[in-house]
Amino acid sequence: MNTNENSTTAPQTLDDLIVALSEGERATYNHIIHSVKFSSNPFEKYVSWSDECYTRNCIFDSEKFELILICWCEGQGTPIHDHNGEECWVKVLEGEFKETIYKENENGALTIVKTSTSTLNQVTYMKDFMGFHSLENLSNKKSMSLHLYAKPIRACRIFDEESNTFVHKELEYDTIAS
Structure with a gap:
């Protein structure tokens, strides 16, 4: 038996x-992301901000999972998007976020199913x-969230409000850890 159990x-x-x-295996990711308690702020070297849009900063990327720090300015x-069939956990590191979940009906229209707010260390x-x-920074300050994707997400569908349809979007990082 492995005595170095991460659980x-x-x-x-x-x-x-x-x-x-x-x-770990994918089945352990939920427990791991919920249990992590950072003793200090290890994210300073991954932080990057933009007044135009939130930034996606790659911390770690493998075939099994991807860990991204997202930096959000106020507002x-x-x-609205999907995750290309993959699982996503979001842990709040700083700030307060609103998540809105939508379902698509048989006519292709989106309806809001649930809205919730998350704060420090909530997942x-x-x-x-x-x-x-969709996620939105509700804080009146810069905020950060840690995103765990199992497996990595290279593309997704985003809702285009002009055409009122979903469109394919290739995903990119704003920064990549060295």
């Missing part, structure tokens, strides 16, 4: 988190069978 000790550093996720939000979960979602 017994919560990760406390970014390196601990990456090791726990790398050694910034995502378009939300999303997978495509649950619908589509």
